[in-house]
Amino acid sequence: MLIKTVFSGFGGQGIILMGYLLATGGMYEGKNVTCLPSYGAEVRGGTANCTVVISKEEIASPVASEPDYAVVMNTPAMVRFQNQVQTGGIIFINSSLIEIRPIRGDLEIIEVPLNELSKQLGGNKATNMIMLGTFIRKTGLVSLETMINVIKDTFGNRPGIFKLNKTALSIGYNYLE
Amino acid sequence: MRGNHVIAEAAIRAGCRFYFGYPITPQNEIPEYMSERLSKIEGGVFIQAESEIASIHMVIGASMAGGRVMTSSSGPGISLKQEGISFLSALELPAVIVNMSRGGPGLGNIAPSQSDYFQATRGGGHGDYRTIVLAPNSCQEAGDLTYKSFDLADKYRIPVLILGDGMLGQMMEPVELPPEIPVKRLPPKEWTITGAKGRPSRFIRSLILDPFEEEEHNWKLMRKYEKISKEELLWETFSIEDAKMIVVAFGTAARIAKGAIKRVREEGLKVGLFRPISLWPFPTKILKEISRKVKHLFVFEMNMGQMVEDVKLAVDGGAEIHFYGRPGGIIPTPLEISRIISSYYYQKKLG
Numbered sequence: 001m002l003i004k005t006v007f008s009g010f011g012g013q014g015i016i017l018m019g020y021l022l023a024t025g026g027m028y029e030g031k032n033v034t035c036l037p038s039y040g041a042e043v044r045g046g047t048a049n050c051t052v053v054i055s056k057e058e059i060a061s062p063v064a065s066e067p068d069y070a071v072v073m074n075t076p077a078m079v080r081f082q083n084q085v086q087t088g089g090i091i092f093i094n095s096s097l098i099e100i101r102p103i104r105g106d107l108e109i110i111e112v113p114l115n116e117l118s119k120q121l122g123g124n125k126a127t128n129m130i131m132l133g134t135f136i137r138k139t140g141l142v143s144l145e146t147m148i149n150v151i152k153d154t155f156g157n158r159p160g161i162f163k164l165n166k167t168a169l170s171i172g173y174n175y176l177e
Numbered sequence: 178m179r180g181n182h183v184i185a186e187a188a189i190r191a192g193c194r195f196y197f198g199y200p201i202t203p204q205n206e207i208p209e210y211m212s213e214r215l216s217k218i219e220g221g222v223f224i225q226a227e228s229e230i231a232s233i234h235m236v237i238g239a240s241m242a243g244g245r246v247m248t249s250s251s252g253p254g255i256s257l258k259q260e261g262i263s264f265l266s267a268l269e270l271p272a273v274i275v276n277m278s279r280g281g282p283g284l285g286n287i288a289p290s291q292s293d294y295f296q297a298t299r300g301g302g303h304g305d306y307r308t309i310v311l312a313p314n315s316c317q318e319a320g321d322l323t324y325k326s327f328d329l330a331d332k333y334r335i336p337v338l339i340l341g342d343g344m345l346g347q348m349m350e351p352v353e354l355p356p357e358i359p360v361k362r363l364p365p366k367e368w369t370i371t372g373a374k375g376r377p378s379r380f381i382r383s384l385i386l387d388p389f390e391e392e393e394h395n396w397k398l399m400r401k402y403e404k405i406s407k408e409e410l411l412w413e414t415f416s417i418e419d420a421k422m423i424v425v426a427f428g429t430a431a432r433i434a435k436g437a438i439k440r441v442r443e444e445g446l447k448v449g450l451f452r453p454i455s456l457w458p459f460p461t462k463i464l465k466e467i468s469r470k471v472k473h474l475f476v477f478e479m480n481m482g483q484m485v486e487d488v489k490l491a492v493d494g495g496a497e498i499h500f501y502g503r504p505g506g507i508i509p510t511p512l513e514i515s516r517i518i519s520s521y522y523y524q525k526k527l528g
């Protein structure tokens with residue numbers, strides 16, 4: 001098992017955090033992981049992306065030639081990554097922001113209306129966590145329980161933020177029946 | 178943990194209590210981490226200097242006084258530090274210098290690149306000297322080699338350079354950190370300048386006006402470099418037993434190459450990997466031995482061809498050398514490299 005995922009979107013949407021949390025979740029479950037963020041000149045409003053590899057074996061390259069999954073949070077991200085995902089892969093689309101759809105027929109497309117879902121949280125908050133919830137539900141890469149532990153360890157010292165993120169994760173997780 | 182953080186933590190665990198630096202992407206997480214950690218340790222000193230040149234000279238001072246000391250920078254900043262590195266070499270002072278290199282020349286960009294290989298392995302500054310150069314390719318190895326480099330620096334009284342790149346610095350992987358060494362238990366140094374009360378005075382200098390004396394000093398350095406060349410070689414091999422072609426790559430490029438090799442192996446191509454970990458001393462002898470059996474070496478670097486010269490020197494005409502490089506901060510994918518490897522493999526009728 002060697003699964004490569006690319007997260008991409010605007011800087012400020014929490015792209016790197018999604019990757020970091022997924023990688024940490026993989027680590028908690030005893031797998032080999034690498035997390036390669038884009039860095040530096042990327043600022044809020046610019047582009048950000050993050051490649052996460054989770055594997056039972058040693059990971060040779062942290063760079064993904066053909067990711068299994070792509071999580072795209074805005075239109076430029078979708079344009080960039082839709083043709084890199086391997087045949088049979090899954091692309092997760094933030095359908096509140098992205099109007100176009102991939103023209104490929106060999107991908108599974110999961111549309112998540114993040115802005116609408118986040119209304120339950122009182123506005124456009126924690127959309128990245130909602131997406132992450134949907135992502136782990138669909139892919140089963142890490143369990144919900146592990147992910148809640150990761151969020152707890154990451155935000156544990158700020159109870160309000162932990163609670164918000166946990167709720168957001170569940171909203172996304174329960175979005176897929 | 179992020180590569181930059183791993184290096185900083187490993188340094189502290191190795192007993193490093195002095196850090197001097199000046200910010201530059203993609204290594205800013207090292208000073209960030211050091212400022213936090215060193216401010217909370219007794220005897221810890223962190224200074225963000227006014228320039229790279231100032232910081233390397235602060236390194237000289239701390240090293241002379243016997244401390245375990247580190248500085249870090251990236252391409253352009255390392256160029257500025259070269260004067261100090263030459264002095265460190267002449268003065269025979271231990272220090273650890275981290276270069277998280279980026280696209281160059283000039284200011285270039287902040288993307289990962291391996292274009293500083295020549296500068297790192299050829300000394301970089303003026304004068305007849307060498308520095309030990311270690312090139313990790315994972316966060317774990319970055320930690321292990323940083324830890325080891327402090328011992329090497331003290332053992333030989335030599336600056337040790339850790340050559341990484343932006344990708345290694347930014348990448349996050351799980352790591353097991355080495356145990357913390359209490360500074361008091363580090364072996365004493367008999368040459369430090371700490372005030373001559375109760376002992377004869379010592380002096381450390383690099384100005385040696387008498388050419389005969391300077392020649393003697395150079396010979397002394399050379400004998401040290403020869404010893405290091407024999408004793409401190411590090412390398413890794415992967416799938417070379419049945420290989421008809423061997424990819425030679427270091428650092429990040431070796432990670433990508435390994436991914437590519439796994440791909441072409443699935444198609445039945447017999448390709449292996451040789452990864453020098455110590456770039457100076459370069460594992461010349463072992464590569465020469467490999468070239469007796471394997472007649473095709475494929476050198477892949479994220480530059481226009483620098484290590485390839487050391488490979489050519491090592492095999493000395495004993496094998497055919499192919500080169501592929503992507504300069505400027507591009508990170509090629511394993512798929513791209515696997516296609517290039519395959520095309521050479523079939524062109525040479527190896528399969």
